Amino acid sequence: MGLTAAEVKTRREKFGANEIRREKGRSAWLLLASQFKNPLVIILVFACVVSGVLGETLEAVAIALILALNAVIGFFQEYRAETAIAALQRMTAPRAKVIRNGHQVQILASEIVPDDILVLEAGDIVAADAELIEASHLQINEALLTGESLPVTKETGGATEGTLAERFGSVLMGTFVATGTATCKVTQTGMRTELGKIAHLIATAKSEPTPLQIQIDRVGKSLLLICLIIAAVVGTIGFIQGTQWLEILIFSVSLAVAAVPEGLPAIVTVALALGVQRMAARNALVRKLPSVETLGCVSVICTDKTGTLTTGSMRVRELWGEDHRELLRVAASCCDADVDEDSDDGVGDPTEIAILIAARERKIERKEIENETPRISTEPFDSDRKRMSILREDGFNYVKGAVESVAPLCSSNPHDASRAIAIASEMASRGLRTLAIAVGQGAGESNLKLVGILGLADPPRTEAIQALRETRSAGIKTIMITGDHPQTAVAIARELGLLIDGEDSKSLVHARATPEDKLQLVRSWKSQGAIVAMTGDGVNDAPALREANIGIAMGKSGTEVTRQAADLILADDNFATIAVAVQEGRAIFQNIRKAITYLLTGNFAEITVVLGAMMLRLPPPLAAAHLLWINLVTDALPALTLVADPLSPDLMKRKPRPPNEQILGKAEWLEILLIGLLEAAVALGLYWYFLSEKDAAYARNIVFPTMVFSQIFRAFGARSRSRIFWAVGVFSNVWLLGVAIVSGFIQLSLHDIPVAKSVFGLQSLAFSELKIIFAFALVPITVIECRKLIKYKLRRLPKDQ
Numbered sequence: 001m002g003l004t005a006a007e008v009k010t011r012r013e014k015f016g017a018n019e020i021r022r023e024k025g026r027s028a029w030l031l032l033a034s035q036f037k038n039p040l041v042i043i044l045v046f047a048c049v050v051s052g053v054l055g056e057t058l059e060a061v062a063i064a065l066i067l068a069l070n071a072v073i074g075f076f077q078e079y080r081a082e083t084a085i086a087a088l089q090r091m092t093a094p095r096a097k098v099i100r101n102g103h104q105v106q107i108l109a110s111e112i113v114p115d116d117i118l119v120l121e122a123g124d125i126v127a128a129d130a131e132l133i134e135a136s137h138l139q140i141n142e143a144l145l146t147g148e149s150l151p152v153t154k155e156t157g158g159a160t161e162g163t164l165a166e167r168f169g170s171v172l173m174g175t176f177v178a179t180g181t182a183t184c185k186v187t188q189t190g191m192r193t194e195l196g197k198i199a200h201l202i203a204t205a206k207s208e209p210t211p212l213q214i215q216i217d218r219v220g221k222s223l224l225l226i227c228l229i230i231a232a233v234v235g236t237i238g239f240i241q242g243t244q245w246l247e248i249l250i251f252s253v254s255l256a257v258a259a260v261p262e263g264l265p266a267i268v269t270v271a272l273a274l275g276v277q278r279m280a281a282r283n284a285l286v287r288k289l290p291s292v293e294t295l296g297c298v299s300v301i302c303t304d305k306t307g308t309l310t311t312g313s314m315r316v317r318e319l320w321g322e323d324h325r326e327l328l329r330v331a332a333s334c335c336d337a338d339v340d341e342d343s344d345d346g347v348g349d350p351t352e353i354a355i356l357i358a359a360r361e362r363k364i365e366r367k368e369i370e371n372e373t374p375r376i377s378t379e380p381f382d383s384d385r386k387r388m389s390i391l392r393e394d395g396f397n398y399v400k401g402a403v404e405s406v407a408p409l410c411s412s413n414p415h416d417a418s419r420a421i422a423i424a425s426e427m428a429s430r431g432l433r434t435l436a437i438a439v440g441q442g443a444g445e446s447n448l449k450l451v452g453i454l455g456l457a458d459p460p461r462t463e464a465i466q467a468l469r470e471t472r473s474a475g476i477k478t479i480m481i482t483g484d485h486p487q488t489a490v491a492i493a494r495e496l497g498l499l500i501d502g503e504d505s506k507s508l509v510h511a512r513a514t515p516e517d518k519l520q521l522v523r524s525w526k527s528q529g530a531i532v533a534m535t536g537d538g539v540n541d542a543p544a545l546r547e548a549n550i551g552i553a554m555g556k557s558g559t560e561v562t563r564q565a566a567d568l569i570l571a572d573d574n575f576a577t578i579a580v581a582v583q584e585g586r587a588i589f590q591n592i593r594k595a596i597t598y599l600l601t602g603n604f605a606e607i608t609v610v611l612g613a614m615m616l617r618l619p620p621p622l623a624a625a626h627l628l629w630i631n632l633v634t635d636a637l638p639a640l641t642l643v644a645d646p647l648s649p650d651l652m653k654r655k656p657r658p659p660n661e662q663i664l665g666k667a668e669w670l671e672i673l674l675i676g677l678l679e680a681a682v683a684l685g686l687y688w689y690f691l692s693e694k695d696a697a698y699a700r701n702i703v704f705p706t707m708v709f710s711q712i713f714r715a716f717g718a719r720s721r722s723r724i725f726w727a728v729g730v731f732s733n734v735w736l737l738g739v740a741i742v743s744g745f746i747q748l749s750l751h752d753i754p755v756a757k758s759v760f761g762l763q764s765l766a767f768s769e770l771k772i773i774f775a776f777a778l779v780p781i782t783v784i785e786c787r788k789l790i791k792y793k794l795r796r797l798p799k800d801q
Contacts, residue, residue: 002099002117011113018112018128018189020199096127099183116186124177129193130184131170132156137380138180140171145194145515145540151178151349153382160187163514164194164540174539198515201543215663216268219596222664223261230607237614261599261631268592271643275588283571284581285555291567293592294550295585298476299656300530302521302544305482305489307554307573308535309468309496310458314350316358317432317459320423321452325362330451331437332359333369334390334398336378351435354456377443391443399438399448406436410450420450427455431484431491460496467576468497474582475655477530479508481518486511518544531659533578535570536562552578579652587647589657595642597668598718602635602711604676609683609707619696621687621703625760634708634743638715641736645719671721675714679780683707686776701751701763702773708747709777712740717784724785 003011052060096109099117109127112118118130126140132154139151146152146165158169171184173193190196238248261267275292279285286292306312321327332355337348339356346353356366373392381388387401399406403424407417424434432455438448471478478498482489489511493499499508510521518534522544525532534541534548542565545551553566554573563569570577606627613621622630664672683703690699715736716725730737750756751765765773 002101002103003113003115004101007115008100008111008113011115012111015114015189015192017110019110020191020196096124112186112189114186114189118184118186120171120177120182120184122177122179122181126171126173126175126177128173128186129170129188130186131160132158132182132184135182135184136180137382138182139178140175141178142172142175143538145172145175145198145538154180154182155384163512165512195539198539198543201515201519214659216264218662219264219664230611233611234614241617261596261603261636264596264599267595267599267636267639267643270640271588271592271595274644275584279568279581279584282580282584283555283574283577284584285569285571287563287567287569291550293585293588294531295533295568295582296587296589297531297657297659297661298533298550298582298585300477300479300525301471301533301535301578302479302481302518302525302548303535303575303578304537304541304554305480305484305492306458307537307556308570308575309464309480309498310460310492312458312573313344314354314433314456315459316354316454317457318427318455319452320420320427320455321437321450324452325364327437327452327454328355328359328362329364329369330398330439331355331400331435331454332364332366333373333392333396334388334400334437335366338366351433351456355435355454358454379445387445389445395442397440397443397445397448399440399445400435403434403436403453406438406448407450409445410438410448411446416450420453424453427453429487429491430455431488431495432457433488457492460492461574461576463574463576465497467579470579470652471582474579474652476582477508479510479521479525481510481513481521484511515540515543519547522547529659531656535575535578536566537573538562583647583651586651586654586657587645588643589663590648590651591643591645593663593668594645594718594721595639596663597671598642598715599635599639600664601672601675601714601718602630602679604672605679605683605707605710606630608676608680609687609703612680612684613687616688618687618691621683621700622707623700623761626700626704629760630708630711634747635711637739637743638712638736641733641739642715642718644735645733667721675780675784678783679707679710679714682710682776682779686772697761698763700761701765702769704760704762705747705751705765706773706777709744709773710780712743713777713781714784715740717781717788720788722788722791724788 048060048064094109095106096112097104097106097119098112099105099119104119112128116128117133118126118128120126120138132138133156135154135156138154140154141151142164146163152165152168154168154171156169159167160170161167164172170187171182172195173188174195188194188196191200235248238245272292276286279292303309316328319327335348335352335355337346337352337356339346339353339360344353344357346356359366373394373396376391376393378391379385379389381401385401386405387399389397389399391397399409403421407420410417410420420436424436427434435454435456437451437454439451440446440448468478480489480493480496480498482492484492486509489509490499490505493505493509499505510517513521518536518541522532522534526547526549531550532548533550533552534544535552535554536542536545537554539562541553542562545553545562546565550568551562551566552568552570553562555563555569555571556573568581606622609621610627613619683706686706687699687703690702716730719725719728719733719736748765748770750760751762756762757764
């Protein structure tokens, strides 16, 4: 009869609407404000404000534009990450059929209440969790919740508790009906359903900053400390020398501009964006920019099996019987599915599609079977009989089903039946799903003749096997998570090479995992200090994807929920693409490190020149406009090309980078200190000499271009700390070569363009002056390359990259 209107009203007041609620998140304004928490950004904001107050409009506008770009990019990244729960809302059925007051009516799914009688048929999305009352040939596709690749047969009286994959007596919200019909009693609605619980897990899963964000934050704090020290030094020196406070303040701003690499946020963004483009070309689509680099230090990959490590489609892998062609002909005669003529796609049960594809390879077509021997009657598969049969006009009854169900019916040779059960057990131990094929004379399923056994499985991807070798050699542990039976999962893991002799299968293979299990698995590895990548395609994977350091969703088979919760989407659902993405992530970190080292070396040289002149009571050798020009144009542009350097061939032979490894370690800071001092010494020496020979304006006219060209030349040496620049290949990074030429040309043009001469206080350069500028600009790069030659070539020390 169903519920009455009064009962519906009472339950709705008690339980609320049948909806997946979106839990409260941060507002758009809070997301935007969070983009300004980085210490480096705080320094730039301060420099921008002070520059504006002091009338340094050019500096203030340039810094403000950089800050705006950085904030907008970060805002949209985080705003998109807030949409995972909205995708869950779109998955629920908009309307549903229920029985109320004795009549079947169609209502909005949101109006369903507990104890409603829900009516289901093929194609329906289940609108709430419910317990079966009646069911006829009911099969439910639960892949998005359980990871099971095949539809699950449901029956009344089946289990309604336990893991999701074992609840054969109930249906779950968000799944859909593959075949059959049913009526069922609603047990849970809205956020109390299994889908609602997953929505809650997604919302409460922690999303942590990436290793790169942490390291950039540390660099920003270091620069903040340096700026404070510089301000204190400048103030002390100025006070001792009796300099006016306004002059000291202006000088401090100039040094702040020199100390802070204004182009650093843009360089990191471009480095990540280039990585995104390279990954996209190789079927890895990045949703969240900072996650690109996180891949470089991944030490554990938790991966789904079906479609990722395997092809995602069932195939006949083994045949057991006297006549294999006859075995496939009989099997094909007991199928309802259809296969496309020009492809391996089909409509119907995946197991039957696999049988028909194998039969077609032996020139056996179901269409011809139906034409030559039309069917008389069909006994469909059900969970009690565990077999199906089709009686045809040739007088034979064709049967297929579980071996334990079919073999006892084959009385022609009992020995064959017992042997078949043993063969099927051995196949199952190797991860194969088995089907017994039999044929009998006339109607009925007695006195059958066993024709043979089919062993079916979802075959491994060839490229996935190779990719697993690569990740193993790269020091990355791969964990397989699957909906298969544990014994089957272990067999497949061994075939893939994921599990080798002597390794503990319990730590590397997880079967029948619930959403909570997956979430706990990710948290467990993270608590051990691992950087975890998690792959998935169903809603049940979404919480773990959100919790992982890097969530990876399937582009073909994945649901919208997993794609929204993920950081990376595999367009080809292929594990091999993950290995490619890891390689790109490692390259990005390496290139960002060399770019930041290059930038800060130049900034340190500029600070040393300005501070050195102040301590020597000399006029400022560089104006604020000079410093800004060097930082944003002739310094930042070469740094941008360094992040586009090609991949090192040995990246996947190294162990994962520890997440706490500083982007600027002792070696990098030592390089910044020594090379920066060298550049500063050259510039100060020139300035001192020409200041004594000419005047301050003339000396600046020489020192400014010398520092510019010194940094342009040094960019070629910055590509590698161990190999001299021609060994790396001058033309392997054409962008750097092009930027060097263009930047050099622009720099020389400043000395002849009237407006530029006025803004920068420059004069035209004679040929003799150009020779001096280039000669001294080449000194730092010459020293750097000679040091590499001595340290790594002559002494044959191991190379660091």
